[in-house]
Amino acid sequence: MSALDQPDELRAVLASWVRSRVSDDGSDAGPLECALLGAPPSGNSNVTLPFAVTDREGHRTELVLRLQHPDNQIFLDADVAREFRLLQALSTDAHVPAPTPRWLETEPSLLGYPFFVMDRVAGDVPAGMPSIHVTGWLHEQSPERQHLAVGSAIDALVAVHRFDWQQHAPFLAGGANGQTIAARLDHLTTWYAWATAGRPFPVTDAALEYLRGTVRDLTPVAPRLLWGDPRLGNIMFGADAKVAALLDWELASVGPPAFDVAWWLAFEEFSTDGHGIERLPGCPDASETIGWYEERSGETLADLDWYLTLAAWEITVTVIRMTDIAIAAGRLPPDSRMGHGNITAQMLARRLGLAVPELDPDYARRRNLA
Helix, strand or coil: CCHHHCHHHHHHHHHHHHHHHHHHCCCCCCCEEEEECCCCCCCCCCEEEEEEEEECCCCEEEEEEEECCCCCCCCCCCCHHHHHHHHHHHCCCCCCCCCCEEEEECCCCCCCCCEEEEECCCCECCCCCCCCCCCCHHHHCCHHHHHHHHHHHHHHHHHHHHCCHHHHCHHHHHCCCCCCHHHHHHHHHHHHHHHHCCCCCHHHHHHHHHHHHHHHHCCCCCCEEECCCCCHHHEEECCCCCEEEECCCCCCEEECHHHHHHHHHHHHHHHCHHHCCCCCCCCCCHHHHHHHHHHHHCCCCCCHHHHHHHHHHHHHHHHHHHHHHHHHCCCCCCCCCCCCCCHHHHHHHHHHCCCCCCCCHHHHHHCCCC
């Protein structure tokens, strides 16, 4: 059993570790008390835990632990050190709102895995099941504040794509995804083979065949910094309904901006049309979102339909992995078909004119759709 499973031990480990890091920074940390601000981390990918430390003078600092968790990993090549380095790079640009990183620990002996600590950003993250368009922070806002929030998010995404990664984060060029969409697709193909372990998945199999057969026809685009997982559920909004921080840079890479925009649109489709849910009145539809992005960036997004297919395919593959993880943990029966019958698989099938799979009961229950 690791410290992650024992809150008292976890608090003690974090207090001691932060004390040593503050001392390394040239301050006399003295005794520190640690309080966990959430449940001990658990999850399928890198995990996140907010906590607070209080020094002997009573000064309280709220922080966030970001820990690499290769067991039950959704994605290949998890690397919190790379995410930490990117956050350091982003801190050089005031236009990209991102958490400020504090310290990195690459030695896994403390918590079992490498981790880093960053400042906690105050605000609200839109969340809700089955959709942020029916419950949660965004749903509670007026249409005017919803409009302001989404507009601020699009502005932030444009700032990400304008970030000079070649100067401040050149290490991204050597990532597994490469700098071209063809290189990214090669890496994703390797990931897919690992995720499916030779099992047939008719919808995603057909989608990958389509993507690989048409990638050579795409318009070449100079590589930009990609957030990798752009969606409202990964954004902290401040009291003014504007973006306070873009969260979760685990999947960041370089490539064409259309990749990020398509990912955003795919998640919005998933949150609304996929569930048969009406979009909030202050939130733009797909065509309006594209218009906002192109107007604010001054660029035209080429081949967006292809990237939308790629986004739907990649999201569906994550559900395949999540299903396998849940089966291994005993949360789903061994014969669960959730990896086949889910909303993103339905979205993908419709895009390609394939037979649309039925929604699996396990998936419906987990998404509060049953």
